[in-house]
Every structure is written in structure tokens, then in C-alpha cells.
Amino acid sequence: MSAWAWAALVLFTGYAATAFGVRAVIQARRTGDAGFRGISGRPGTAPWWAGILFVIALLGGAAAPVAALAGVPALPWAGAAPLRWLGLATAVAGVVATLVAQSAMGTSWRVGVDSAERTDLVTSGLFARVRNPVFTAMTVTAAGLALMVPNAVAVLALVGLVAAVQLQVRIVEEPYLAAVHGAAYVDYTARAGRFLPGLGRRTA
Numbered sequence: 001m002s003a004w005a006w007a008a009l010v011l012f013t014g015y016a017a018t019a020f021g022v023r024a025v026i027q028a029r030r031t032g033d034a035g036f037r038g039i040s041g042r043p044g045t046a047p048w049w050a051g052i053l054f055v056i057a058l059l060g061g062a063a064a065p066v067a068a069l070a071g072v073p074a075l076p077w078a079g080a081a082p083l084r085w086l087g088l089a090t091a092v093a094g095v096v097a098t099l100v101a102q103s104a105m106g107t108s109w110r111v112g113v114d115s116a117e118r119t120d121l122v123t124s125g126l127f128a129r130v131r132n133p134v135f136t137a138m139t140v141t142a143a144g145l146a147l148m149v150p151n152a153v154a155v156l157a158l159v160g161l162v163a164a165v166q167l168q169v170r171i172v173e174e175p176y177l178a179a180v181h182g183a184a185y186v187d188y189t190a191r192a193g194r195f196l197p198g199l200g201r202r203t204a
Contacts, residue, residue, distance in 0.1 A: 004084050005068035008091075008148040012061045015095045015141060023102050023109065030107055037112030046171040051112065053164035060157025061145060068149040078150035087147025094141030101126045101133040113176050121181045123188055129197040131188070132173075135165045136195045169194065 024034040039051030068074070102109055104125035110117075126133035142161045146154035177185045186202065194200025 002069055005065040005149050007088065008068075008145050009062065009065035011088075011091055011095070011148075012065065012145055015091075015098070016058065016061070019095070019098050019102065019138075020111070023099075024111075027107070027109055035110045037110055037114045037117075040113055040115075040172055046167050050164050050167035050172060053160045053167070057142065057157050057161035057164055060153055060160060061142060064145065064151060064154035064157055065149045067153045068151055072151045072153065074150045075152065075155070078147065083147050083150070087144045087150075089144070091141050091144025091148060094137050094139075094144055097126070097137035098134060098141060101137055105134070113172050115176060115179075118180050121177065121184055121188065123192070127192065129192055131192045131194055131200075132165075132169055135169065139165060139195075165195075 024036065027033065027035040039048055039055075041047030041051075104127055105122050106120075108119040108122050110119065130136060139158075139161060142158045146158045174189075181188075189202035192201065
């Protein structure tokens, strides 16, 4: 199924180039800053692991179709054509949602967190219902790619991304936003779900 591997590789390459490269160029033109903040925390801490797992997940997104082209077989339960087509549709939807959510962030878009920095709290667009739509969309994209080339590398990349997102949001970003925005962020968490509408809202 080399055609599926090539399709996944091309889709991932375009996704990564657009979501990170093009987005960074847009950010730099608007603000003079590309928006990359790097990996947070000391080596071995939860914030550090979040950053490391993000890097591993992104590398895995490219490695999975390369592994498929090199002959690594699909998992026995996941190689059917309908699942691969579902994966393609899911991945494309995830890419589009990622770009829409990033656009909604405007000049507040960042990769990583600088604890000394203050950005506007974005609560409009997709953010009106979900506090982390970029991460949700990235996970959807990774799940779709894993269905397109359902080998062990793709599954590990997806698992790594989910772990990275959970650590980044819960350990790094939520405490940062609560410290920077105070009551406004607390009120926001009561209205919008963490990753999906209605789920993970703060209750009194």
C-alpha cells in the first residue's frame, strides 16, 4: 500500500510546513516574533517531557509513512481500505481545523510558554466552545494519519502526542493562564470544555 504511505507523507509534510512554518512567518510579519518558545522546564520535569513528547510525536508523524514505504507492515486489524479512506478524511479535517484554530489565536499564537510573557486570552471562534482547539485538531490529524498508515510507528506517535497534549495543557498552560488572566480565565474554564465542548469545564 505504498500509495497510502506516499499520501500520508505528502499530507503530513504539507500540514507541518503550513501549521508551523507558514504560521511562524505570518506571526513574525505581524509581531516581529515567530512565536516559538521552546521546551519548558528542567530536564526530567513534566513540562520538559511534554516538549520532548511533542517533538517525538512530530517526528513519528513523518516516520510512520517512511516506515511503511520501507516495508514495516500495517497492524493486522487496521489495514482495510475503508479505514484508510476514513483516515484520509479525518486527517484532512484535522489539518483544516488546526489552521482555523491557529488563525483564531491571532497574535497570541505560540509554540510553548514563556512564563514572563502576557498574551491576550482568546475566547472567540472555536475557542468559544473549546479551550484547546489547536491541540484537539492536532490529535484528530494524528489519528487520521495513523489510520492511513496503521503501523506501530504511527500508533506510538499518536500515543506520544496525546501524552504531550495532556501534560502541556494540565501542567504548563492552564496554571500559566490562570496566573496571567485570573478570574477571566476561571470564568472561561466554566464555559468552555478542555478539549471537547462541554467536557472538562471547571465547576464550582
